[in-house]
Amino acid sequence: MSPTGDGRTSGFRETDRWNGGVGWIAHPDETMQRASHALVNDGEVWLVDPVDCDGLDDLIAPFGDVAGVVVLLDRHTRDADALASRHDVSVHLPRTLSGVADDIHARTKTFDKTLGNTNFHAIPVVDNPIWHEVALYDADSRTLVVPEAVGTVDYFRTGSARLGVHPMLRALPPRDALSGLVIDRLLVGHGEGVSKDAEKALDAALRDARRTAPELYLKNAKKLLPV
Template sequence: MPMKATGTATGYAEIDRFDDGVGWIAHPEEAMQRASHAVATDDGDVWVVDPVDAEGVDDLFAEFGDVRGVVVLMDRHGRDAAAVAQRHDVPIYVPSFVDPGIDARTQPVTDRLPDTDFEVVRTVDWPGWDEAALFDGETLVVGDAVGTASYFTTGDERVGVHPMLRVKPPKALEGLRPERILVGHGEGVMRDATSALEHALDGARRRAPKAWLDAVRSMV
């Protein structure tokens, strides 16, 4: 099992389907489990978040409406944003404090995505690591701050804090009460998401040693 696959995938695994969106993992065989999402607004605009490209993936989210923009949530998630944006002739929207390092024109966003209820929440502000989440009161879309891939979770966690953030979990996520959590690595949490997030944040530091050991084992 490769840690990270390369090239455009010839297929994908669908994940996280709900009334206003869907997700996919372009390379289900990779250990990193890079996940991408398309979320729709009431007026039929579709926002593609942190996409990893795959053949035929446009058909997956076409049923939700027309693509309004591509969103990159963190500095390491440039992924295939430029290719997807060019194909749909739309801008790439990036939180104003994030530099995704991609060779394409980007549109900075501050408080929220244009014409949506999605607030931009700054989750990580470290040297070399800037990250945001999107939250509209129901759906929380996260880059790396929390995830469900095997190297994020330990014990009975359904979602876990990133191994490097466990000593100091992101305070910006505290108090949020999402119905679902869409993550950048792994399948999302589609039920009892608030309790799963609270459990992850409350016990992140206490469970850190075991999580680190589990992460090393999963990568090996």
């Protein structure tokens, strides 16, 4: 996909549409499959870890006005500042990601337990000197948003698994943070989300993370070998 004159990609793939929002993958040919989401609450739209693309405003306009942009991972600033400036809103950061504000060229706000006036509550997933990640969970809609710890892209998964833990978290998967949640929908930062048996897929990914780690590392290593 070629970039437009203002730096946006000229195409995207829509994903994860439901009555509470929609997702999209800009640069759909990328290996990383960077996924972004628009979460809708009372006619307000919240853009989560967004990658900008041509046609994005048309995609989200039917859901309502943009109330804010959210960054859930310290490495996912992506196009948050550009979109916040375009819609004249703030970039919202979980308290543990407040240091990311220095990398964002737009006004920012921090939040602790709840995102704005939404039903989405913050769940700390990883918090260490090199990785700060927070998930969002809405118990009413049974929707969970995890930006990095789990994903559906090929380099996260082994065998027939639909979902996998990030390769760097396989030794210490975030079971305490993500286990036991009642979910019908799992939205991830890399790949399409899971809307069928999402809870079962998440439980399996967390349970099997360590056991299948060698298989995942071998599979990914083979892809890096010259042909």
